[in-house]
Amino acid sequence: MAKINIDGVQNVEVSIKIPCEKPMMEQLDIMEAYTKAHQDSAGLDKAKREINCLKTIYPALFRSIEDDDLIAGRLDFLPIGFGCVTSVGGVGHYCVFHKLRAFKEQLDREEDKARVDVLYDYWQDHDVKSLYCQDILNDTTTGRLIDCKYPFMATARLSGMMLNYNKLMRLGINGIIEECKTKNQNGFIEASIEAMELLKKVIERQQELVKEAAAKNDDPKRQAECQLMLDSLEHIKEHKPETFHQALQLFWIYALCAGVINYGRMDIVLGSFLKHDIDRHIINEDDAYRYLKSLWRMIENRRTTVNGRIIVGGVGRENVEACDMFTRICLRVCKDTRYVEPQFTLRFNKETPDDIMDMAYECIASGATYPTLYNDDVNVPAVEYAMRVERKIAEQYIPFGCGEFVIQGKSVGTPNTLLNVLKILQLALNEGYDPMDHILRAGPMKVKALSEIKSFDELYDQYKELLDYYFTLSVEAQTYSYQIMNEQVSFLYTSILMDDCIGREKALLDGGVEILGGTNEIYGSINASDALYAIKELVYESKKYTLEQLNEAALHDFVGYETIQRDLLDVAKYGNDDAGCDEMANDLYEYIAKGIRQKGIDANLGYYLIVISNNQTNTDWGHETDASLDGRKRGVYMNPANNPQGGAAKSGPTACLNSLAKFKAKYHGGSVQNMKFTPRMMHDDKEKVKALFDTYFKKGGCQLMVTCVDHGVLEDAQKHPENYPDLIVRVAGYSAIFVNLTPDIQAELLSRELYD
């Protein structure tokens, strides 16, 4: 098999993972056991096969409790196993081939290496993502994630699942088993029951691990903490949770087993338990703070890079007082811990209490980059339209990963397709060839030569036709990813807590989930619209150059054509509140957003929406994208999310935010806005900065993320990384430790305007 390259890097991985604590040979034994279970279950129902495989890794892969853990549950993963996403392991039954090779290289004995080779060969034909890639990738249009030579990348993954933990809290493990027993006993339901029984075994294993931890430390305080964990574990094994700690413990164990890396509206799940305990003096706020700090550390230690969402606040919450109590403690934890994960997110609206908004501001001004702010007054009606759901459902929207929206417990919205619309513009300018490598990437589309193009509209139409072609490829690839994953796996733990898989007696992608949506990550859209605007101005308005002249200059990377590059750069750019180029940006945005959305409707998806919420792919993809007619040189990073190209926004934060607020939120499924301010401005001009944010939100701004960093600090951190181990910056849809980023990503961050 292997007509495609299965060996590349699969994901954005900024954070350095904590290695598995088990000895190498034990790891190899587990991978072999997993593989054997997969082989032996070949003829069985896919759900049965899945649970048989899961039994080989759970609870085996749970690792020791750390000294300061207040919640039990640390999980390793191996190059072979089961998962949802590439950040922790892989997708479905997975093998991460390059990691397996690295594993092999660490072995000494030839016979052990041969054992790895057997696994490698087996998984070439069984790794779920590879099965997908074999069918969908090709040499011209569609590349794997991450292969930036292509205008389009596709993958199979199940990102951003945020489960209905309320159900787990309401029913407990036994309650879910009882519910399953009332259903038709098909393969899925039977395997679900086994999965919940397996969860009990996982809990029992945690009890052993806590006892081991307790035996290592006879400090009375630590003994009491261990006893608390033991008591909670004992309780949740057979009963639904009653206390805050029990609820936290159950949630955490379940999330680990489900392989999910975004958690969702935790104030709704845990707030009422917190209030219950505080009202009855079972715990005080400091206890809750310590428990949550421990949770923060557990999430940080999973190192899922662009995920780890905990969301609080906003509309659609029943016990608001309890939820806000939870929110306030989270804000304290967030400010004190300064981790890159969890990606702590505050939904707010006009009714959000002032003290919470103030705490959020202080947290941001302290340099934590969190919370990320989401404006419910804009987002709820936008989601209602975009996803075509009732308001009550839209109220449960949540951003995951880098900012894609899903409905908690109700929708799948994984971004399995990614488009570089700047590269596609270059195809439109070069008869379908990519100037980067001279490969024809237009499929069956006929692309006119520039000499045949007589007007701006004709050029724009040609671009739109190519976009349409790529929209079609996208939706086909997205739906096919569900088909392949569904053929192979049931995603049992995810399905159990997603409405309404148990009710329908079907696995998630088998018709179980209520809303089967999806998202398409869009890159380079501002470079593309700025390029179009420059063409419009210089070729068709001022007639200073012909289209061929401009394109010729770009093909030479502007070497020898510096005057043209300067003139291109001097044309107004998005991000400066300039009516003309902002209108171009909005027109292109709406064309892409509406086009993708309609493709989803036509394909009977619950929704299929663009997200303009990049991670660092704008930089990676920029490396493989030729010079563009916004004046950008070959290989330079592209614009981040729907923000201006680095260095283009020169008119201050109000102008930039005015440009950003022009895009209507109802056409996309998540977008992110990054700004950098100095600590001086955040503190000395606090009221003015607050008014700035507030006005932007009133004008329709849907989201904002702020990095607070001083002049020269990032530059100095590049030179002396050892002095800045905890300098957090907002990359785009996620935060990272600045010194962990590669120099090219650092350069892109530096290029962005710093407001002082």
Place this chain on the structure above:
Amino acid sequence: MINVFNIEKFATHDGPGIRTTVFLKGCSLHCPWCANPESWSKKPTLLYDQRKCVSCKACAASCTTQAITFDQKWQWDSAKCFECRQCTQNCLPHALSFAGETMSVDAVVNEVLKDKDYFDNSDGGITVSGGEPFLQADALAELLKECKCHDLHVAVETTGNVPLSDIKKALPYIDLFLYDVKHLNADTLYEVTGGRSEYIFTNLEWLAQRDPSKVIVRVPVIPGFNANQEMLCKIIDYAKKLKVREVNLLPYHSLGKNKWEQMNRDYVYKDLKIMEKCELSEYAEYGKRQNIKVKIGG
């Protein structure tokens, strides 16, 4: 038409709330610490950034009147310049730029109005600064009248070094004067800045008498000139006597230094360090004791 050399959005140091500051060309003073020396001339001023220059000399080659010469050193003779702007267009690295542009009042107002939502939400508005705005008194009055039609809060930052009649032209449209008081000794003031006390103090006293709540006294605190306890306290006492609403002490900063270099002029304060806010905190206390608000910074 009005001569403008900069429009700064989200200006946070030029009056209350979020503001857009419009900087007008022309000034009758010549303060040696000036942060905007390109504002002095009423005509556009050519700025030359040596750091960006690659010595291609395209500017000199394109200059038909020999206003630019570039033998050993780049030089510009404003008297010979007809502002054809060929030099800036031919300067690929953007080392040359003109400060100063004649704009229609409507164009300025439209640019300012783009941030009206931010003004309304923060009790902000427009601030006109300079240079000395009242040197373009008629155009200024027209601009501010238009701003008032759009219900904007209007502040004007002025040196006061103009005839009162010029101030009166725009007076009905001004909500707040940010009025510079640099020194109280008339001779020193004239010697160092060219400011005339018969204008500056007379105008200030007239405005304060008329409505002191519309006046904030602003003092650029300059080492070696007025940065001493005696002078600063005297200015605070003077402001108190006039019953103005507050005094702003603006610590010396060197942000204008590059501009002096770009104009081929010597900056006498080039070795001076930026003054920290805390160096002036005692005057905030002094103000409290005198029962007048003294703020450090704009």
